[in-house]
Structures are given as structure tokens and as C-alpha cells.
Amino acid sequence: MPQPMDITTPALIHRRAVLRLMGLGGLLLATGTTPLIAGCSAADTGGQIDEGSADARLSMHHDASLGPLFKPYVDDFNKRYQPLSLGTAYVTSDYAGTTNTQLAGGGVDYDVLFTDAGYAQLWYDNGWIQKLGDFPSAAELTHTWEPGVLEENTAADGALMTLPYYRRIEVFVYNDEHLGKIGATPPASWDQLVEQCRELKAKKVSATPYSPFWTADFSMFWVELVTESFSAGSGPLFDDNLQPVFADDPVVAATLERWRTMYEEKLVPQDVFTTSYGDLANIYAGGKSTFTIRYGPQVKAFRDPKSSRVAAVSRNALIPGTTRETFAGGAQWCMTSASRNKPQAWTLLNYLAAKDKDGVYYTPTHLIALDLGLLTPYAAVNDDPQVRAAWQKWADTDLLAQQLTKSRSLGKVVNQPWYGEFQTTATAALQDVVRGKKEVKEGLSAAAEFVRGKL
Numbered sequence: 369m370p371q372p373m374d375i376t377t378p379a380l381i382h383r384r385a386v387l388r389l390m391g392l393g394g395l396l397l398a399t400g401t402t403p404l405i406a407g408c409s410a411a412d413t414g415g416q417i418d419e420g421s422a423d424a425r426l427s428m429h430h431d432a433s434l435g436p437l438f439k440p441y442v443d444d445f446n447k448r449y450q451p452l453s454l455g456t457a458y459v460t461s462d463y464a465g466t467t468n469t470q471l472a473g474g475g476v477d478y479d480v481l482f483t484d485a486g487y488a489q490l491w492y493d494n495g496w497i498q499k500l501g502d503f504p505s506a507a508e509l510t511h512t513w514e515p516g517v518l519e520e521n522t523a524a525d526g527a528l529m530t531l532p533y534y535r536r537i538e539v540f541v542y543n544d545e546h547l548g549k550i551g552a553t554p555p556a557s558w559d560q561l562v563e564q565c566r567e568l569k570a571k572k573v574s575a576t577p578y579s580p581f582w583t584a585d586f587s588m589f590w591v592e593l594v595t596e597s598f599s600a601g602s603g604p605l606f607d608d609n610l611q612p613v614f615a616d617d618p619v620v621a622a623t624l625e626r627w628r629t630m631y632e633e634k635l636v637p638q639d640v641f642t643t644s645y646g647d648l649a650n651i652y653a654g655g656k657s658t659f660t661i662r663y664g665p666q667v668k669a670f671r672d673p674k675s676s677r678v679a680a681v682s683r684n685a686l687i688p689g690t691t692r693e694t695f696a697g698g699a700q701w702c703m704t705s706a707s708r709n710k711p712q713a714w715t716l717l718n719y720l721a722a723k724d725k726d727g728v729y730y731t732p733t734h735l736i737a738l739d740l741g742l743l744t745p746y747a748a749v750n751d752d753p754q755v756r757a758a759w760q761k762w763a764d765t766d767l768l769a770q771q772l773t774k775s776r777s778l779g780k781v782v783n784q785p786w787y788g789e790f791q792t793t794a795t796a797a798l799q800d801v802v803r804g805k806k807e808v809k810e811g812l813s814a815a816a817e818f819v820r821g822k823l
Contacts, residue, residue, distance in 0.1 A: 424451045424452045424453055424709070424712060425452075425453045425455065425709070426452060426453065426454045426455070426479045426480065426709055426712055426713060426716050427454070427455045427456065427457050427477060427478040427479055427480075428442070428454060428455070428456050428457070428478065428479070428480050428481070428716070428720075429456075429457045429458075429459070429467065429476075429478040429480065429481035429482075430456065430457075430458055430459070430463075430481065430482060431458070431459055431463040431482075432458035432459055432460045435456070435458050437735065437739055437740070438456070438735070441720075441731055441734075441735055442454050442456060444730075445716070445719055448724070448725065449715065449719070449725065452712055452715065452716075454716065457477070457478045464483075464484055464487060464788075467481060467487075468487065468490075468491075471491060471494070471496040471497075471704070472494070472496075474706070475706070476704055476706050477706075478704060478707075479703060479704060479707040479709055479710075479712075479713040479716065480701060480702070480703055480704070480707075480713055480716050480717055480720070481701070481702060481704065482533050482699055482700060482701050482702070483497075483530065483699065483700050483701075483702055484699055484788070485697065485699075485782040485783070485787055485788065486782065486783070486784065486785060486786070486787035486788030486789075486791075487785070487788070488521075488523075488529055488530050488700055488702065488783050489523060489524060489529075489783040489784055489785055490785035491702065492523045492527075492529045493524075493785075495705055496704065496705055496706075497529060497530075497702040497703060497704060497705060498702070498703040498704065498705045498707065498710065498713075499523075499527045499528065499529060500527075500528045500529060500530070500531065500702075500703065500714075500717075501527050501528040503710075503711075503714045504714070505718075506528055509531070509718075509722055510528065512722075512745075512746060512748075513532065513745040513746070514535070514745050514746070514747060514750075514772075516696060516776060516777040516779070517532050517535070517698075517745040517777075519777070519779050519780055520532070520697075520698065520700070520777060520779070520780070520782060520783065521700055522780070522783075523783070524780070524783075529702065530700035530701060530702045531700060531701045531702075531717055531720075531721035531722065532698055532699075532700055532701070532721060532744075532745040533698060533699040533700055533701050533720075533721060533736075534698050534699060534732075534736045534740070534742040534743065534744065535696060535697070535698040535742065535743040535744060535745055536663040536664060536696070536697055536698055536742055536743060537663065537664075537694050537695065537696045537743060537771060537772055537775045538591065538592075538595040538661050538662065538663055538687070538694045538695050539661065539662060539663060539664065539667050539684050539687075539694070539763075539768065539771060540554075540659070540661050540684065540685050540686065540687040540688065540694075541652070541659070541660055541661070541662070541667055541670060541682055541683065541684050541685070542554050542658055542659050542682075542683055542685060543574075543652075543655065543657070543658045543659075543678055543681050543682060543683075544681045544682070544683045545678075545681040546568060546573050546574055546577075546658040546681075547564070547658065549568075549571070549573045550564065550567050550568060550571060550573060552564055552567075554683075554685035554686075554688075555659075555688045556686075556688055557688050557689065557690070558596070558599075558600060558623075558626060558688050558689060560688065561578070561659065561688050562626065562629070562630060562635070564577070564658075565577035565578050565630065565635040565658070565659070566633070566635065568658055569633075569634075569635060573658070574656065574657055574658050575634075575656070576634065576635065576636055576637045576651070576656065576657055577635055577657055577658040577659060578630060578635055578636050578657060578658070578659045578660070579636065579637060579640070579648060579651040579652050579656070579657035579659070579660045580592055580627075580636060580640065580660065580661065581645065581648055581660070581661070581662065582627070582636070582640045582641055582799065582802065583640065583641065583642070583643055583644065583645055583648055584641070584642075584792070584795050584796070584799070585644055585645040586645060587788075587791035587792055587794075587795050588645065589641075589794075589795040589798065589799055590791045590794050590795050590798075591695065592661065593620070593623060593624070593794075593798065594695045594778065595661060595687070595694055595695040596623050596661075596687075596689070597614070597617070597619055597620045597623050598689075598691070598693040598694060598695055598776060599687045599688060599689030599690075599691060599692055599693050599694060600619045600622065600623055600689045600690055600691070601619050601689065601690040601691045602614070602617050602619035602620055602623075603617055603619075604779070605617070605620070605778060605781075606778065606779070606781045606819075609823075610780070610781055610784065610819070610823060611819075611820070611823070612815065612816035612819040612820065614812065614815075614816070615812040615813055615815065615816035620812065621808045621809070621812065624798065624801050624802060624808050624811070624812075625808060627802045628801065628802050628803075628804060628808075631802050631803065631804075632804070637651060637657075641799045641802075641803070648660075649662070649666060649669070652670065652678065652682075653669070653670055653675065653676040653677060653678060654677050654678075655677045655678050661687065663742070664740070664741040664742045664743065664763075665740055665741045665742060667682075667684060667741070667762060667763060668741035668762040668763075670682040670762075671761070671762035671763070672762070683764065684763045684764055684767055684768060684771075685764075685767060686767060686770065686771055686774070687771065687774075691774070692771075692774050693774045693775060693776055694771055694774065694775045695775065695776070695777070695778075696772075696775040696776060696777045697777055697778070697782065698745075701717055701720055701721045703717060719731060722746075729744070729746055729748065729749045732744040732745075732746060732749050733749050733752060733754070733755060736749075737749055737750070737752075737755045737758070737759075738754075738755065738758050741759065741762065743772065750769070750772065751769070784822070786818075786819070786822040789818075790815070790818055790819060790822070793814075793815060793818045794815035794818070797811045797812075797814040797815050798811045798812070798815060
């Protein structure tokens with residue numbers, strides 16, 4: 369078994385950004401960690417919960433930034449699943465780094481936790497999280513997921529190691545009022561977007577018509593590159609052996625060339641590489657740009673008059689490009705191997721990631737789809753009339769559904785222990801390409817070489 373690794377670069381997503389957008393920034397729920405009592409394992413009980421057991425206490429480990437949103441679901445679980453009792457263990461900063469250190473140190477006292485890209489395989493290889501495939505209904509559950517989800521939750525040895533937490537796709541949005549001023553409709557190709565940006569700038573509709581998330585925050589530069597490369601018809605960016613074939617893909621190279629042209633012509637903000645995530649969001653939300661790309665919670669916020677000046681004119685459309693595909697990804701739930709309540713923890717995982725005890729997708733529907741505006745791995749939830757009606761308040765749901773069918777993931781590469789650090793390394797090298805400090809081939813080769821050094 370590999371030795372525990374010290375990861376210093378967390379694989380970041382945007383939970384705190386979500387909270388800022390929803391008006392919950394800075395709110396941390398004061399909760400205690402529920403201690404665990406010695407108990408039975410899944411093997412001891414055949415996977416069945418002994419409702420009379422004293423070992424009915426569970427603890428969920430999470431980033432504190434979403435604590436306020438989780439409280440109703442913790443309360444609901446405790447009410448409906450008695451005698452099971454759920455407590456929480458929230459991390460106030462650097463969730464991934466802190467959690468990695470805790471797991472490596474041993475003796476963790478929580479049962480269920482979530483993971484970002486770049487951690488699940490590491491934790492599984494080190495024996496810190498539990499294989500899930502042997503629990504009741506696990507195989508049946510995987511058959512209900514949307515395409516691409518199973519691969520992201522499967523370990524290198526073929527075992528099911530996690531359950532999906534949420535799904536996201538990158539969505540193209542535009543300012544309808546701005547396009548009306550030049551008599552245009554949303555661009556169908558990237559060349560058309562560039563021409564519209566030039567016209568918008570020339571006619572002084574917008575000084576920087578495109579505000580992409582090319583920041584290093586959350587490695588968003590890499591996310592944007594994957595998204596636009598997919599939409600323009602790139603092949604897989606990594607092959608089945610995880611080799612970085614993106615370095616030789618002409619579509620990826622052409623995407624970077626287009627970005628450099630837009631940067632040189634000042635069609636994008638000139639401080640786009642160093643601007644924070646929130647400030648980049650405010651460029652579009654403040655009406656200073658015409659186009660951007662982001663995921664559900666952000667698109668939802670753009671339509672909220674409390675957080676956006678363009679709420680009345682912000683619209684979503686299919687992403688431009690030859691294939692019009694977009695990038696799909698997500699986060700995962702897992703169970704600690706240290707849990708002394710594994711059958712009960714499996715019940716909690718199902719409540720969080722799938723169906724509740726009544727056979728309803730309760731948490732995926734309410735927390736993920738309705739509260740956060742994120743997609744779920746279940747078509748039954750994404751197509752639910754209640755969900756569609758809620759999403760209709762901030763998106764054209766027909767176009768959103770169509771975009772979901774035109775999406776793909778990066779596959780098993782996101783599980784690799786080095787993936788988080790790779791995103792940081794690739795961002796730095798490829799930002800220099802767009803700035804004109806490196807040639808395209810040089811930047812792509814540097815990013816690829818990092819991967820080869822890890823294989």
C-alpha cells in the first residue's frame with residue numbers, strides 16, 4: 369500500500385463562492401462532532417442496520433461554508449432515522465488540506481465526508497476510505513447514474529469508492545440587452561463570438577465584451593480551457609493510460625491561440641489572470657461585459673436582482689463551437705475506513721447521495737437541485753417538474769437540458785492524487801501562453817511534462 373502523501377495544494381472548487389452568491393458568506397454553523405462508540409462493521413451485520421444498537425451515532429465531515437445549508441437536512445435525518453443520530457464536524461478553512469492531514473494521522477472520528485477532484489484515489493490507496501461496492505444496493509444504485517458518473521466514482525482497481533455529491537456543467541451566458549444593441553443573436557461559433565466582441569467594443573457597448581474565468585482561483589483557467597476545447601471538438605485530453613494527449617491536440621492549441629488574440633485586442637479584462645473569482649463574476653453581473661461561462665449557482669446568481677445588475681437581461685445559451693459540448697464534473701461522498709458504524713454510515717450516504725428511506729431522492733432534489741441550482745447524477749431529479757419549475761426562474765431549462773446532453777467529463781484522471789497540483793501547474797504555464805510570454809507548444813509541453821513525471 370502506498371505511504372500517506374502530504375498534499376499541500378488543495379483541489380479547490382467553489383463552495384465559498386457559492387455562499388457569497390447566496391448571501392451566506394461568513395456564516396459558520398456552530399456544531400459539535402459526535403463521538404463514536406465501538407460498534408459493528410458491515411461484515412458483522414451483513415450490511416443490515418441494527419436499529420436497537422447503541423452504536424447509532426454518526427458524524428458527517430464537511431467544509432463549514434455550507435453548514436447553514438446542511439442544517440435542515442441534518443435535522444431531517446435525525447428526526448426521520450431514529451435511533452440513528454447525526455452530528456457534524458465542520459472545517460472552517462482549507463477543507464481538503466486539513467482533511468488529508470487528519471486522515472493521514474489516523475484516529476478520525478467521523479464516518480462520512482466529501483472529496484474534491486484529486487483526493488479520492490489517494491485516500492482509497494492509503495486505506496483511509498471504505499470500498500462501497502459490497503454494501504446493499506450499491507450495484508443497483510450505480511445503474512441509475514447519468515453517463516460518465518460511474519467512472520469518476522470508481523477506483524483504479526475497479527472498485528466503487530465514492531458516491532456522487534453533485535454534478536455541474538459549464539453554461540454559456542450573455543447579456544441580451546448588449547446583443548440587441550448590435551442586432552445580434554448568441555454566437556454559434558467561437559469565431560462569431562470574437563467578431564461580436566470586436567463589434568461590441570468598437571460601438572462602445574462594452575469595453576471588455578468577454579469576461580472569462582481565466583483566474584488562478586480554483587484553477588478556473590484549466591476548467592475554462594477544458595470547456596472551450598470540448599466545445600470546439602477536441603479529443604480526449606488524457607488517454608486510457610492517463611497520458612496527457614492534450615499537448616498534441618490542435619483544438620486545444622487553437623483555443624489558446626484564440627485566447628491570446630482576445631487578450632491582445634483587449635476584448636477581455638487585462639487583469640483577468642490575477643483577478644479573484646468573485647471580482648470576475650462581478651464584471652458580468654455589473655453589466656460591464658456581454659459574455660461569460662459558469663456553472664448553475666453562478667448563473668442563478670446572475671438572474672438574482674439582489675446580486676446582479678443584469679438580472680433582467682442575463683440569458684443562457686448553448687456554448688459556441690463545432691460540437692457545442694461542455695465540461696461536466698462534480699464532487700463525491702465517501703465513508704471512512706475508521707468508521708465503527710459502517711452499515712449506518714451506508715444509510716447516511718444513501719440519504720445524502722441517493723434515495724432516502726422512503727425511496728425518494730430527497731437530498732439531491734432539495735439541497736443540490738433546488739437550494740444550490742446544481743445538477744444531480746439522476747435524470748429523474750434533473751427532469752422533475754418541481755426542479756424544472758425552480759430552474760425556469762433563472763434559466764431557459766430546455767437549453768439547460770440540451771446542454772446537459774452535450775457534456776462530457778474528463779474521466780478517471782480527476783481521481784488521481786496529482787490532479788489538483790496539475791491544475792495549478794497547468795494554469796501557471798498556460799496563462800503565460802495567453803500573455804504572450806510562452807509559445808503555445810512550450811506551455812502545453814510544460815503542463816504535459818508535469819503529468820508524465822507523475823505516471
